[in-house]
Amino acid sequence: MNLSVKIGTAVFPNPVTVASGTFGHAEKYYRLEEVKKLGALIPKTVTLHAQEGNPPPRIVETPAGMLNAIGIENPGIDVFIRQKLSLLQNINVPLIISILGHSDDQFLKLTEKLNKAEGVQALELNLSCPNLQKKVLVAQDPRATSRLVQKVKKVSRYPVVAKLSPNVTDITVIARAAAEAGADGVSLINTLTGMQIDTKSRRPVLGNITGGLSGPAIRPVALNMVYQVAQRIKIPIIAMGGIMNADDALQFIMAGAAMVAVGTFNFVNPRAPLDVLQGIKAYMKKQKIQDIHQLCGSVIAP
Amino acid sequence: MNLSVKIGTAVFPNPVTVASGTFGHAEKYYRLEEVKKLGALIPKTVTLHAQEGNPPPRIVETPAGMLNAIGIENPGIDVFIRQKLSLLQNINVPLIISILGHSDDQFLKLTEKLNKAEGVQALELNLSCPNLQKKVLVAQDPRATSRLVQKVKKVSRYPVVAKLSPNVTDITVIARAAAEAGADGVSLINTLTGMQIDTKSRRPVLGNITGGLSGPAIRPVALNMVYQVAQRIKIPIIAMGGIMNADDALQFIMAGAAMVAVGTFNFVNPRAPLDVLQGIKAYMKKQKIQDIHQLCGSVIAP
Amino acid sequence: MHKIQQTYTVLSNKKVCPRYYHLSLDGGKLPQNIYPGQFVHIRVREGLEPFFRRPFSVFRARKTVDILYDVVGQGTEILSSKGKGDRLDVLGPLGNHFALPDKNIRQVVMIAGGIGVAPFLIFSDYLKSHKAEKTLLYGGRTKAHVFDFKPFVRNGCDVHVATEDGGAGIKGRVSRLFSKIRKDPESTVIYTCGPKPMMAAVQDFARKHRLPGQASCEEVMACGLGACLGCSTKTHSGYKTVCYDGPVFDLQEICF
Amino acid sequence: MHKIQQTYTVLSNKKVCPRYYHLSLDGGKLPQNIYPGQFVHIRVREGLEPFFRRPFSVFRARKTVDILYDVVGQGTEILSSKGKGDRLDVLGPLGNHFALPDKNIRQVVMIAGGIGVAPFLIFSDYLKSHKAEKTLLYGGRTKAHVFDFKPFVRNGCDVHVATEDGGAGIKGRVSRLFSKIRKDPESTVIYTCGPKPMMAAVQDFARKHRLPGQASCEEVMACGLGACLGCSTKTHSGYKTVCYDGPVFDLQEICF
Numbered sequence A, B: 001m002n003l004s005v006k007i008g009t010a011v012f013p014n015p016v017t018v019a020s021g022t023f024g025h026a027e028k029y030y031r032l033e034e035v036k037k038l039g040a041l042i043p044k045t046v047t048l049h050a051q052e053g054n055p056p057p058r059i060v061e062t063p064a065g066m067l068n069a070i071g072i073e074n075p076g077i078d079v080f081i082r083q084k085l086s087l088l089q090n091i092n093v094p095l096i097i098s099i100l101g102h103s104d105d106q107f108l109k110l111t112e113k114l115n116k117a118e119g120v121q122a123l124e125l126n127l128s129c130p131n132l133q134k135k136v137l138v139a140q141d142p143r144a145t146s147r148l149v150q151k152v153k154k155v156s157r158y159p160v161v162a163k164l165s166p167n168v169t170d171i172t173v174i175a176r177a178a179a180e181a182g183a184d185g186v187s188l189i190n191t192l193t194g195m196q197i198d199t200k201s202r203r204p205v206l207g208n209i210t211g212g213l214s215g216p217a218i219r220p221v222a223l224n225m226v227y228q229v230a231q232r233i234k235i236p237i238i239a240m241g242g243i244m245n246a247d248d249a250l251q252f253i254m255a256g257a258a259m260v261a262v263g264t265f266n267f268v269n270p271r272a273p274l275d276v277l278q279g280i281k282a283y284m285k286k287q288k289i290q291d292i293h294q295l296c297g298s299v300i301a302p
Numbered sequence C, D: 001m002h003k004i005q006q007t008y009t010v011l012s013n014k015k016v017c018p019r020y021y022h023l024s025l026d027g028g029k030l031p032q033n034i035y036p037g038q039f040v041h042i043r044v045r046e047g048l049e050p051f052f053r054r055p056f057s058v059f060r061a062r063k064t065v066d067i068l069y070d071v072v073g074q075g076t077e078i079l080s081s082k083g084k085g086d087r088l089d090v091l092g093p094l095g096n097h098f099a100l101p102d103k104n105i106r107q108v109v110m111i112a113g114g115i116g117v118a119p120f121l122i123f124s125d126y127l128k129s130h131k132a133e134k135t136l137l138y139g140g141r142t143k144a145h146v147f148d149f150k151p152f153v154r155n156g157c158d159v160h161v162a163t164e165d166g167g168a169g170i171k172g173r174v175s176r177l178f179s180k181i182r183k184d185p186e187s188t189v190i191y192t193c194g195p196k197p198m199m200a201a202v203q204d205f206a207r208k209h210r211l212p213g214q215a216s217c218e219e220v221m222a223c224g225l226g227a228c229l230g231c232s233t234k235t236h237s238g239y240k241t242v243c244y245d246g247p248v249f250d251l252q253e254i255c256f
């Protein structure tokens, strides 16, 4: 059974990964021989300088999902490379590093620093974090997306994946801009902007006022976007948004995803990514499918 | 206790209504003396000509919500006015009639026909139905929104409310276009486009392939949009999206809504609109709030 | 707000065969208002999971309101865990009902596939005083789908059973029992409820022999009240809601 | 995939006072690995409602793993319905733990508000062999929040109780019991767990008298593993995750 997938020149043993910001401390809590079975890991987004993140509360449960406004808390790229990257490399699983610059220049600096590091398979450009004090995200503007992808592609020794926002009128326009600018893949979706109010105190529940909605609640939205994008562009899609189990993941693959990431559901069931992988294999076996590429985009729609 | 709210020149005894497409056959199934307590009813969208709707399946459950692709099945405005309007008028509750034209001209014809009818308090222009075979919705284009609102306003003898789509990059831009064009209010949100696939048959679950996501799952998205729009425009907002109970409704009112509509949750608990109304009254009593306007937009956010 | 939304107490909830449960609700005044073929729409628990109510044909409505159900997913799973004294939020009765056969009818044939048998017990209660011969043709997948048909027999029904694996009754599909049907368009009438392919076979048979009939249909439902237009099914006169225009349709009307 | 994700069987789940329940899990080898102050992260039922797991301090870890909990919402409501033989998906042990007091310490003061008492029984188990005087100051809202403190007494603790309505112990807040604390920075150490305003009062008191101490904090949690950075709390050295960097922090570090 062939499960391996490619993004640009990077090869991943299978299509199952974890979404940025939803998986960590594997070295302490996980059986690494199990983590190693995944197709890739995508760690929390790293920025050029350390960020302390947003004031708490940062998360709240919502119906079948959650809001988060972490604010990309991270130690900055230098500390990341020095301290975390080697822990991750020890797991011996392909790594897709998610980066976010607050300017084109910062994206380039991040890329250059990672060019010098070892054990990285691809870059994911987070163009879509809704929890920073920006009015317009890069991924809400096709020109900005195009320009940034082009610049990073010129510099990067790794395949480059653009992570897109669902908070747009037509995500296919942005995806096409990324593809035409040379991206090797796109990741979708990041979170939908949302809010909750505590009626007792009359205050927003989140310290940041608004946050990003994720989890099973948004899965139908994510699936539609993956389906629409897959109709329009040829580069591989890393799909995420509410995936809890193999059936969910298969829906995304049938809609056209090359890889699938478990995000929020890691918090509910840390075993979910492996369950997804096993479930995909079981489905392929039952349906006598030899190669995952036969499933990719196989939805039968008029 | 004053609960009454105004939209343009129309006065509603209280802020609680039901969302278009989610309430019907009151004459057969409801105690009309109870329905009469609501602030308004918004019946299913009516088009100029009868529409048979989309092929089944038209609905599917999703985590904490549902997808629908009804396709505005309706008997057309003439039959509506002849047969349904009088049944609705008999209830003796203010009516906001939702209309949808497939061209500016159709919107105007609908308006003229309703101008001649009796017992209508306001019009809701459905600019945002995602289940018709259109590439771009009116409510995804500020210019189209502005033009259409202006045209209808010129003709309509009723206050005009523009119903907006959440499938946009920045809903405040569309809301502002509607407000500046003279709309007396905006309704938000309509459904988010979504999809589900049956992995056994590898087919989309819905006959229409995609549908609109509604229900508690999308409430945080709706609340954020209402909050953002309320910061930017002065005209009243009719808020909807996942409201199940008074606490949900109060969140929307605090975020800036003048009225709140129960939609999908009518299917789960038909008593929900009245529960919401009672709960709002109980909250106001407890908090010693005399006038609903003191609550509207009262969220405390930096 | 709703005339028809009530909370009822579970009186009993028992397995009647390996596949089916029989739930009895203390229906208050509800039973008097129920006609054969109507259904109840049950919120199997508070909260959002499952999200929709679940529709079930009324199996019997005498002092209690009863349903017969198959555990096929989360909703019916939860229902099967209910016990005496539990309370359920119920909408009903909903939908239209079977038309009672004319006086001149001499054979009433009820053709049921699996759990589709549910509306026929209450129907046979209503038919008790009707002079016609009453024939129940029941097709189940296995013996596990066969329960005690005595209440039907007591109502004067001839019961014939077929199972696909031959574990009970004759072996084969229910269509192997069609020989029990008198092919007289004037005096025979068919009522059917079950999986679509089975009802399509009944439709073919009835068309061929010009037998009149009705079918009770299923679609996934949200409101159950004809409000959302979500449960529409295709008929030769356009889309019709199963919950409001149906669930009972003229047998030849439906596009299976 | 997880070293620490396991399904455990409920051994018992009993009300110990009108407000609190005591749940015992057959913890397998888990108890040996638990230190006082650590917590377990429980999926109270399958499905999506509630969505997050729920964190609970370990109350005791001998052969079984025990928690003491207050029913405050949906998650704890569901937990209270569990009975012997039910199975629970548990992550744990998670977080850091209380630092054991040095040998020179002569009074260990545990200051608990309400359900914040939970981590102190296991702590007193660990302190059994320590020579220091062990003092538990417990503040509850009403008598309904007071349970049997014998296990603490058996561990050699002096237990003092205050309730806001005077229904048990002395009347007033737990701060009225601070007189039991020896104000010697060299030989007294404070551990506290409870509502923020209470811990803030303890912090003030400790600062004033220069007493060292630790506090166990709470925040809403998603992962419980330090992965999501969602449970961060403000400290004088920046945001720290309660689940990974905590739940136990230096008493003066936290910005209440």
Ligand SMILES: Cc1cc2nc3c(=O)[nH]c(=O)nc-3n(C[C@H](O)[C@H](O)[C@H](O)COP(=O)(O)OP(=O)(O)OC[C@H]3O[C@@H](n4cnc5c(N)ncnc54)[C@H](O)[C@@H]3O)c2cc1C
Pocket: C039, C050, C054, C055, C056, C057, C058, C067, C068, C069, C070, C071, C072, C073, C074, C075, C076, C077, C115, C118, C119, C217, C218, C219, C220, C221, C242, C247
């Ligand atoms: C008018 C009507 C009368 C019915 N009467 C009975 C009855 O008397 N006894 C009985 O056991 N069942 C009856 N059903 C079917 C019953 O409603 C479904 O089996 C039930 O809703 C499944 O719920 P679940 O959560 O257990 O399964 P799910 O997990 O929701 O689904 C399991 C399977 O059942 C199908 N299903 C789900 N909802 C429906 C639905 N509303 N109608 C048909 N199929 C559905 C799904 O597509 C899936 O294949 C009736 C349905 C209708 C529309």
Ligand SMILES: Cc1cc2nc3c(=O)[nH]c(=O)nc-3n(C[C@H](O)[C@H](O)[C@H](O)COP(=O)(O)OP(=O)(O)OC[C@H]3O[C@@H](n4cnc5c(N)ncnc54)[C@H](O)[C@@H]3O)c2cc1C
Pocket: D039, D050, D054, D055, D056, D057, D058, D067, D068, D069, D070, D071, D072, D073, D074, D075, D076, D077, D115, D118, D119, D217, D218, D219, D220, D221, D242, D247
């Ligand atoms: C490290 C840690 C240890 C804890 N130990 C215990 C314990 O030993 N016994 C015990 O009864 N409780 C303990 N709690 C609190 C417990 O987790 C919450 O009471 C529980 O999650 C509430 O769930 P619910 O669904 O019943 O209530 P919900 O409906 O979720 O909420 C009810 C109230 O509890 C608050 N709440 C919800 N989740 C948390 C949370 N994670 N932390 C704090 N408050 C919360 C809500 O804001 C709300 O005010 C601990 C919390 C943490 C973080």
Ligand SMILES: Cc1cc2nc3c(=O)[nH]c(=O)nc-3n(C[C@H](O)[C@H](O)[C@H](O)COP(=O)(O)O)c2cc1C
Pocket: A019, A020, A021, A022, A044, A045, A068, A070, A072, A098, A126, A129, A163, A189, A190, A191, A213, A214, A215, A216, A218, A240, A241, A242, A243, A261, A262, A263, A264, A265, D228, D229, D230
């Ligand atoms: C707590 C949390 C933190 C996240 N942090 C990041 C991040 O740092 N970078 C990023 O690109 N996406 C981040 N995301 C978004 C997820 O990677 C993912 O795109 C999104 O949550 C949708 O998938 P899901 O529904 O499976 O979680 C975060 C999501 C959550 C819930």
Ligand SMILES: Cc1cc2nc3c(=O)[nH]c(=O)nc-3n(C[C@H](O)[C@H](O)[C@H](O)COP(=O)(O)O)c2cc1C
Pocket: B019, B020, B021, B022, B044, B045, B068, B070, B072, B098, B126, B129, B163, B189, B190, B191, B213, B214, B215, B216, B218, B240, B241, B242, B243, B261, B262, B263, B264, B265, C228, C229, C230
């Ligand atoms: C079955 C169904 C039918 C709907 N039909 C219409 C419609 O005809 N016109 C319209 O403007 N909105 C329609 N809507 C959208 C709702 O009015 C509402 O805007 C949306 O569902 C969000 O609110 P909710 O989450 O409370 O349902 C429909 C929604 C559903 C679920």
Ligand code: FES
Pocket: C220, C221, C222, C223, C224, C225, C226, C227, C228, C229, C230, C231, C232, C241, C242, C243, C244
């Ligand atoms: S279920 Fe809503 S119309 Fe039938």
Ligand code: FES
Pocket: D220, D221, D222, D223, D224, D225, D226, D227, D228, D229, D230, D231, D232, D241, D242, D243, D244
């Ligand atoms: S709960 Fe995720 S970091 Fe603490």
